[in-house]
Amino acid sequence: MNSFLFAEQNGRIVPMEDKIFGINRQAKELEAKIGKEAVVNATIGSLLDDEGRLVVLSSVVEVMKSLDAVDYADYAPIGGTVEFKKAVIKAAFGNFEPDCFTGVVATPGGTGAIRNTISNFSKYGDEILTSDWFWAPYSTIAQEIGRKIATYELFDGEGHFNIEAFSKKARELIERQGRLVVIINTPAHNPTGYSLTAGDWDKVVESLELMCTSERKATILVDAAYIDFAGDADEYRAFLPKLEKLPENILPIIAYSLSKTFTLYGMRSGAMICMTQNKDVADEFVRVCEFSARGTWSNCTRSAMTVLSRIYNDAALLKKVDEERRGYRDMLLRRGKAFESSAKEAGLAIVPFDAGFFASIPCESPDAIGKELQKDGIFLVPLAKGLRVSVASISEERCRAMPAKVRAAQGI
Numbered sequence: 020m021n022s023f024l025f026a027e028q029n030g031r032i033v034p035m036e037d038k039i040f041g042i043n044r045q046a047k048e049l050e051a052k053i054g055k056e057a058v059v060n061a062t063i064g065s066l067l068d069d070e071g072r073l074v075v076l077s078s079v080v081e082v083m084k085s086l087d088a089v090d091y092a093d094y095a096p097i098g099g100t101v102e103f104k105k106a107v108i109k110a111a112f113g114n115f116e117p118d119c120f121t122g123v124v125a126t127p128g129g130t131g132a133i134r135n136t137i138s139n140f141s142k143y144g145d146e147i148l149t150s151d152w153f154w155a156p157y158s159t160i161a162q163e164i165g166r167k168i169a170t171y172e173l174f175d176g177e178g179h180f181n182i183e184a185f186s187k188k189a190r191e192l193i194e195r196q197g198r199l200v201v202i203i204n205t206p207a208h209n210p211t212g213y214s215l216t217a218g219d220w221d222k223v224v225e226s227l228e229l230m231c232t233s234e235r236k237a238t239i240l241v242d243a244a245y246i247d248f249a250g251d252a253d254e255y256r257a258f259l260p261k262l263e264k265l266p267e268n269i270l271p272i273i274a275y276s277l278s279k280t281f282t283l284y285g286m287r288s289g290a291m292i293c294m295t296q297n298k299d300v301a302d303e304f305v306r307v308c309e310f311s312a313r314g315t316w317s318n319c320t321r322s323a324m325t326v327l328s329r330i331y332n333d334a335a336l337l338k339k340v341d342e343e344r345r346g347y348r349d350m351l352l353r354r355g356k357a358f359e360s361s362a363k364e365a366g367l368a369i370v371p372f373d374a375g376f377f378a379s380i381p382c383e384s385p386d387a388i389g390k391e392l393q394k395d396g397i398f399l400v401p402l403a404k405g406l407r408v409s410v411a412s413i414s415e416e417r418c419r420a421m422p423a424k425v426r427a428a429q430g431i
């Protein structure tokens with residue numbers, strides 16, 4: 020290692036290479052050597068077709084192509100264009116019309132919404148609560164701004180949402196910190212594919228209501244990155260009404276992303292939307308989050324805002340986009356179900372799964388089993404408690420074949 024290095028660590032643990040990108044790179048290198056047919060690359064968090072090509076909604080591409088030069092050349096207002104803010108509320112809430120104040124701030128993807136929520140609704144040194152199975156960048160984001168991730172066990176012994184573990188950890192943190200940011204990635208959680216049920220939501224809300232006071236406040240960040248790939252749009256938004264009438268000491272924020280829903284991953288667009296009965300809280304939300312935006316990425320991609328605004332201003336176009344997405348969503352759901360049922364047949368234990376881009380296999384020594392599978396040309400992502408399979412990036416046939424191969428690798 021060169022001792023003449025410059026960067027400050029500032030309390031962060033900066034790895035030499037992002038784990039997921041690293042394994043993906045190895046899979047790509049092997050593909051180049053022995054051919055695509057011989058490699059199963061189930062590491063990628065983007066929806067690919069059966070031939071391994073990125074799925075791109077052609078209806079969205081058409082809108083992109085119709086943009087004027089100013090749509091991509093000009094700056095957007097820090098918090099997003101007025102049209103975008105209206106459109107993104109419709110995109111996030113669907114047919115649900117919230118009976119509360121909402122505040123909206125544009126962000127570069129869901130990632131920006133997560134970053135701004137942590138930075139504005141927790142203090143330096145605070146711990147942010149999420150489940151033990153979680154998307155690793157939560158920790159990167161928290162470390163970047165002097166916070167840490169704390170976890171609770173997502174599932175109890177019966178494979179249900181572990182409300183006891185959630186409540187215990189939440190109470191401990193809120194008593195110590197006076198406030199708490201909870202990140203709940205649902206529906207179609209990354210990395211497990213779990214979606215909180217209506218009953219789970221009731222328990223989470225009830226538990227937070229019991230522990231919050233005028234001195235103790237909680238922010239619930241709903242990371243909804245996969246909401247449009249879980250199943251029926253209304254059904255998977257049924258939790259939203261549970262958030263509109265919460266007491267003033269609980270602030271729900273929806274992190275909405277255009278990356279997956281509109282296949283605009285690279286355009287870096289999304290929004291954070293708060294729901295509250297208190298107008299001052301909504302106004303403050305917009306003011307502080309715009310301030311943070313100005314101090315980090317400044318403004319977001321204007322062309323993506325225009326694309327979304329055009330889609331939501333044209334009912335026929337919106338229908339076309341929704342229909343095109345539905346086809347791909349159903350393809351993804353079939354893959355997930357094929358993996359789940361084949362795991363059952365093969366006797367492979369998987370983490371409770373509902374829908375989405377990923378499923379997970381709980382196991383000891385995930386790194387060793389991951390390496391064993393690589394000998395067979397299969398690339399999965401080892402996590403602390405198991406292996407993540409991206410059903411979004413492999414065909415239904417490969418999803419079906421995977422469990423038996425993992426089972427064999429576990430026998431090492």
Ligand code: PLP
Pocket residue numbers: 064127128129130131154204209242244275276277278279284288289
């Ligand atoms: N949250 C989760 C759990 C994700 O997996 C992702 C993307 O992979 C995101 C949020 C946000 O992605 P983006 O910033 O591209 O919207």
